[in-house]
Amino acid sequence: MNRLNPATVAIIWMLGTLSSFTLMAIAGRELSYTLSTFEILFFRSIVGLLVLSVLINYKGWVLIRTHKLSTHVVRNVAHFGGQFGWFLGLAYLPLSDVFAIEFTVPIWTAMFAVIMLGERMTKGRSIAILMGFTGMLVILRPGIASIQPASYAVLLGAICYSLAYIKTKSLVGTDSPLSILFYMTIIQLPLGLLPILHEFSMPSLGEWLLITVVAISALTAHYCIARAMQLVDASVVVPMDFMRLPLIALVGFLLYSEPLDWAVLVGGCIMFLGNYINLQSEKRKLSNRMPG
Template identity: 45%
Template sequence: MAIPSLPLQKNVLKAVLWMMGALVSFTTMALAARELTHEMSVFQALSFRSIICVAVLTAIAAFNRFEGVRTDKIGLHLSRNVIHFAGQFGWVYGLSLLPLAAVFSIEFTVPIWTAIMAALFLGEPFTRWRMISVAMGFVGILIVVRPGAAMIDVAAFAVLAAAMAYAATFVFTRHMASTERPFTIVFWMNLIQLPLGLIPAMTMWVTPSPENYFWIAAIGLGGLCSHWCVAHAMRHADAAVVAPMDFIRLPIIAVIGFMFYDEPWNPYVLAGGVLIFAGNMVNLWGERRRR
């Protein structure tokens, strides 16, 4: 999701508070996906997310007389969101099978893949700091999945592919940000992804049990609130301040996995996640020096 191009209003405390909201939202959405896929398909879980998001965003658009949804870049929106939906599918599929901490560790490679794709498709410089960041990220991935270990399976590769898909959508967003409003991008994202999930979901539809109504609301509202909170955090502090706070998701989800899902502590996952995170921070620090 694009970050609104609003003036930076330095206030680290507000940035921290908004990021706490983002952490709660991301974690809630992950838990909702895990719980819902115990009962229904990944397609159906994603359909509920899109239905709720489209309903909320349509109400906002109607209040503003639909001024923020008009676009002449429908082809770009379609391409971006087919890729993003594939990423969402891989992420939720991984959450249904892998330890939660492993999914989050692999997900932290998104900035690394974004740096590679931005250099290939947008002509952004591939500096030595980005090369170091990419190298650290690859080593971190190897530590997390450990070739020859049980972690190597379809679900792990699905999450890794999801991280690549998310990176591709960020590249699309950078390309579109000069002409498309953030609300336009988010509105079309959910509207296009609704039939992508709903059509296959209808072939294997399961009537949700009443105890899952909470998780249905959580996966939809969590998806909206997470990006909203990150956008506001970026208004009050730069990426070098906000990005490290996102890493708190890993120990939080590891504790939740241990307490509620009997997932054992895996030092390899945590060590790989730390190395991937360190690679992201090297890239941020290098970019600040270069500028």
């Protein structure tokens, strides 16, 4: 892989990202037939904690030191809400709908960045937000189609994810990636356990296998996209990430006989275009600041 140019290597890493997100969605859909959303999140945290403990034991427990425990708590309560909405959507909505609504995360992230971090509302960000809302309306079609309650859950989940991303931004400067992932599993584990204590039961072997797929694919998805971003600009990575939408639509059609909804694809394309315009605007702004 070292002999390949950076763009080609980045594409390979993004293929890993797409495959990971797809596997996680399929495993989550299969688990939704027998487990509640809280059970999926709780048992996923257990597997994730085991995997991370092995890695941290190998690399050194000093890596999980933090002076921002309260920020970790806020981040992971929000992230748990995002995951809950996402997995709940997998149980009741077409897979493509879940992924399309999830792509509203950059809209909310941009708004939170202005409100909470004091970042400027640039022209590019304004376009991204406007086109993001337009794409969302095309997908949800209020007043034309009957909006399922699960759609609102996924949308609220996307808002929670964006808040978690804002909090992550304040952690990456001082805490290691392993530390962020470790506290994610530690904090979210009881959040998933408390609601299921009254009807707790151990998963079957088949369910454990699917839970393991969900836990590991979640880790590999974010690892692969981080590696891709180390090699090429975000303006290259984001368009590849949006390939998740047509891919998951095809998977839903082939595995679950879900109809290919033109509104979902059109709305996703509108949101993608808005994000791409914003990325190009940010790229030009950074170029103008560079000396020479």
